[in-house]
Amino acid sequence: MSRSKIQNLQSPKGMHDILPQEQMWWDKVRKEVDYIADYYNFSRIDTAILERAEIFEKSLGETTDIVEKQMFVFKSRSGDRLALRPEGTASIVRSYVQHGLSHLGQPLKLFYIGPMFRKEQPQSGRFRQFHQAGFEIIGGDDDPVYDAQLILAIYRLLERFKIKNLSLHINSIGCRNCRPVYRKKLLDYYRDLAPKLCKDCRRRMKQNPLRLLDCKNEQCQQYKASTPMILDSLCSNCNKHFKGVLEFLEELKLSYQLDHHLVRGLDYYNRTAFEFFTDSVAEDGTKFDFALAGGGRYDYLLELFGSRQSSGVGGAVGMERVIEVMRKTKINLGLRSRQKVFFIHIGDVAKKKSLSLIEELRDAGIPVLESLGKDSLAAQLRSANKENADYALIFGQKEAFEDSIIVRDLKNGVQETVPLRKVVNEVKKRFK
RNA sequence: GUGCCUAUAGUUUAAUGGUAGAACUCCUCUCUGUGGCAGAGGUAGCGAGAGUUCGAUUCUCUCUAGGCACCCCA
Numbered sequence: 206m207s208r209s210k211i212q213n214l215q216s217p218k219g220m221h222d223i224l225p226q227e228q229m230w231w232d233k234v235r236k237e238v239d240y241i242a243d244y245y246n247f248s249r250i251d252t253a254i255l256e257r258a259e260i261f262e263k264s265l266g267e268t269t270d271i272v273e274k275q276m277f278v279f280k281s282r283s284g285d286r287l288a289l290r291p292e293g294t295a296s297i298v299r300s301y302v303q304h305g306l307s308h309l310g311q312p313l314k315l316f317y318i319g320p321m322f323r324k325e326q327p328q329s330g331r332f333r334q335f336h337q338a339g340f341e342i343i344g345g346d347d348d349p350v351y352d353a354q355l356i357l358a359i360y361r362l363l364e365r366f367k368i369k370n371l372s373l374h375i376n377s378i379g380c381r382n383c384r385p386v387y388r389k390k391l392l393d394y395y396r397d398l399a400p401k402l403c404k405d406c407r408r409r410m411k412q413n414p415l416r417l418l419d420c421k422n423e424q425c426q427q428y429k430a431s432t433p434m435i436l437d438s439l440c441s442n443c444n445k446h447f448k449g450v451l452e453f454l455e456e457l458k459l460s461y462q463l464d465h466h467l468v469r470g471l472d473y474y475n476r477t478a479f480e481f482f483t484d485s486v487a488e489d490g491t492k493f494d495f496a497l498a499g500g501g502r503y504d505y506l507l508e509l510f511g512s513r514q515s516s517g518v519g520g521a522v523g524m525e526r527v528i529e530v531m532r533k534t535k536i537n538l539g540l541r542s543r544q545k546v547f548f549i550h551i552g553d554v555a556k557k558k559s560l561s562l563i564e565e566l567r568d569a570g571i572p573v574l575e576s577l578g579k580d581s582l583a584a585q586l587r588s589a590n591k592e593n594a595d596y597a598l599i600f601g602q603k604e605a606f607e608d609s610i611i612v613r614d615l616k617n618g619v620q621e622t623v624p625l626r627k628v629v630n631e632v633k634k635r636f637k
Numbered sequence: 638g639u640g641c642c643u644a645u646a647g648u649u650u651a652a653u654g655g656u657a658g659a660a661c662u663c664c665u666c667u668c669u670g671u672g673g674c675a676g677a678g679g680u681a682g683c684g685a686g687a688g689u690u691c692g693a694u695u696c697u698c699u700c701u702a703g704g705c706a707c708c709c710c711a
Contacts, residue, residue, distance in 0.1 A: 215684085215702065270709050274638070292711085321711080326638075328705060337711060405708070419709090470710060480711090499711060523711030551669055584665090586672035601670060615672075 219325070219333030230528045233538050237365040238318055238338040238522075245358045247316040247340055248309075252296040254320065258288040264295040264506055266472025268412060275323040289322035292471070293339045294503060294519050301343055302510040312345030312516065318524075330495040330526045338362075339500075339521035347504055347516040349449030352477045353457065356450075359498050359520050360459055363481060366527055367536045368497070370484040374464035375454075377447035378415065379439050380475050381505070387438035388414050398428055418466040434465045446476055469499065473506040477518065487533035497530065498522040544636045545572040547589035547615075551582050551601035558605060562625075566598075569629045573598075589615060596635065598628065 216222060223231055242249065258278050265272050277289040290296055297315060300306070306313055318338040325331055340358055342351045356373065363371055379387060391414050399407060406425050409416045417425075418432065439447065454461050461479075469478045478501040483493055500520020507514045530536075548563050550556045559577055566573050576588040582599075589597050599611040599620075610628050612635070613620035623631045 218702065275709080323710075325709070326707090327703080328707095331710070335711065339711095416709090496711060521711060526711060549671090551671095553669090556669095580669055581666095582670055583668045583672065585669095588672090590672045597672085599671075603670085611671095613671080618671085620671085 217333070219327035219331075221332065221334070229538060229540065230531065231524070233531075234338070234366065234524050234527060235318065237362060238316070241358055241362045241365065242316045242340070244361075245314070245340075245354070247314040247358070250297060250300065250315045250317050251319065252290075252293075252300045252317065254290055255287045256290055256296055256299065258286040260295050260299050261288055261291060264298070264471075264473050264509055265292070269470055269472060271323060271470065275325055277322050277324055291323045292321055293317050293319070293337055293521055294341060294473070294506070294517075297339075297341050297519075298343065298503075298506050298510050298512070298517065302507070302512045307344050307512070307514055311514070312342045312351060315341045315343065317341075330493070330523070330529060332525060336524040337521040338524060339519060341517065341519035343507070343517045343519075344514040345516055347446065347476075347502070349446050349477075350453055351516070352450045352502060352518050353453030355500065355518050355520055356454065356479060357457060357459065359481065359500070359522060362522060363483075363497060363527070366531055368483050368485065368527065368530050369534070371497075372482050372484060373454075373459065373461040373479060374467050374482065375450070375461045375477065375479040376464050376467040377436065377439060377443055377450075377476050378468055378474060378478050378501075379435060379443050383438055383440035383443055384415075384435075384475075386440075387433070387435045390433045390438060391415070391417065394433055395428070402428075415468040416470075418468055429466065432465075436463075436465060443476055450477055469501055473503040473509070474501040475504055476502040478502075479520065483530055485530065485534050487530075488535060489533075491533070493526075493530055493533075495526055496523070497526050542593065543572055544595045545574055545592075546596045546598050546632055547585075547592060547594035548573050548575040548577075549582065549585040549589065549597050549599045550577065550580075551599065552605070554602055555600045555605040556580070559600065562600065566629065566632075571629065571632050596632065598632075 258276070261276060262272050267273070271291050276291050278286055281287055297317065301313070301315075316339060318336070320334050320336050322334050324333055327333060340355055342355050345351065356375075360371070360373065378384060392410065395402070395410060395414075395417060399410065402425050403420065406417055406420050409420070418429065420426070420429070436444075436447070451461070467478055467480060480496040480499040482496055486492055498520055500518070502518040504515050504517060507517050546566070548559065548566070550559045556577070559575070563573050563575060574589070574592050574594055576585050579585050579588065586597065594615055597613040597615055599613055601611075604610050604622070608625045609622050610625055611620050611622050612628065612631055614635075
């Protein structure tokens with residue numbers, strides 16, 4: 206169909222179809238997520254893609270960018286304000302509380318995989334519909350060992366994608382006791398500098414001072430170096446917790462770098478915050494300027510939803526981003542194609558029997574390809590070749606009459622005629 | 638939300654103020670009794686709308702989508 210005809214049928218901005226040719230990458234990613242989840246004993250949970258808008262507004266924070274300008278929100282006919290989920294954690298915690306999942310054991314390890322929606326301007330590694338695979342450890346106490354376990358699982362997952370040069374950035378953003386202290390120190394530091402800062406930073410000073418640390422503006426960069434560090438302001442509990450996390454990481458020999466500019470964009474985070482990057486370079490020389498995964502601790506989120514639990518830590522992997530890195534750094538998926546035969550018929554008599562014959566072969570566990578709609582032998586062989594079949598089973602007038610079939614090795618062209626009742630064994634023998 | 642760039646068959650692309658040429662893919666035939674190669678042929682395109690013009694795929698504007706950056710994030 207021409208483009209002009211489908212003009213109005215295009216997928217919406219930033220939302221992409223995953224076409225058959227691309228599914229191999231998604232299969233790979235899903236497979237490794239399943240593997241890691243099973244390996245570390247995370248149970249799968251799938252939550253609704255739509256939630257009441259308040260779920261996100263309350264938890265992520267009303268003034269965060271995601272809630273303020275990136276959520277797809279609409280009114281249902283009955284007047285409910287619904288939102289397409291912009292991230293996974295809030296829904297998981299909502300579900301955890303709603304269904305009393307603490308009964309399943311504490312802490313509970315959960316994982317999910319699915320689409321998220323944010324109304325952003327699409328660019329490299331950023332889409333309006335994108336997919337995350339996330340891991341959460343909810344309940345129990347706030348032992349730093351859980352933070353470390355979670356980071357470990359994500360680390361191993363990224364390794365299984367064969368992504369090289371991974372780096373783990375980690376920071377602690379304190380709790381509701383010590384963060385205000387730090388915020389004040391930071392503001393004190395920046396107050397005199399305000400006139401020299403970019404206009405975004407001046408806005409940040411009012412709205413979300415921690416984000417001052419994130420600014421990439423050159424002017425502002427020069428002041429960042431001597432910024433007070435949040436780690437110096439942590440209360441003793443937070444400090445102890447963060448040290449605990451780092452000690453586990455060291456014991457695991459997971460390298461990390463402290464990044465005291467790392468602050469996360471959602472209000473529900475406290476203490477541990479982390480992000481994974483890769484320093485690999487694409488074949489064309491471009492760098493990957495985005496986090497592959499990110500996460501942190503969200504103890505207050507549980508309380509917010511009315512849970513008696515007050516501990517949670519989680520992280521999510523951006524699937525499109527991971528796939529982009531895998532593709533652009535030419536990671537070999539190591540696909541081993543299964544051996545298969547291609548069924549070919551010649552003549553009406555044989556054709557009539559083909560479908561049921563193929564059915565018998567398939568019932569016997571033999572993967573069969575065919576192109577029954579084509580009648581010419583050459584055309585069918587061409588299809589067989591295109592599909593990369595290992596053997597062709599040629600069933601013609603003569604074979605139909607004498608209940609036999611030709612088994613042709615498509616690699617070397619050698620073929621022999623075998624009785625029909627022996628063909629299953631013959632093929633199975635050759636598959637070994 | 639802001640800024641810059643882009644838009645020609647399914648894909649990659651060429652040319653042009655007088656409506657388009659190729660490569661790859663796909664389909665057919667050479668070839669209902671033997672595939673990959675080759676030859677011949679076929680399907681299919683100017684993102685949408687408006688304006689300027691005798692005439693617009695080409696120039697202008699708007700919209701839509703894509704890319705990049707900012708913001709922010711996975």
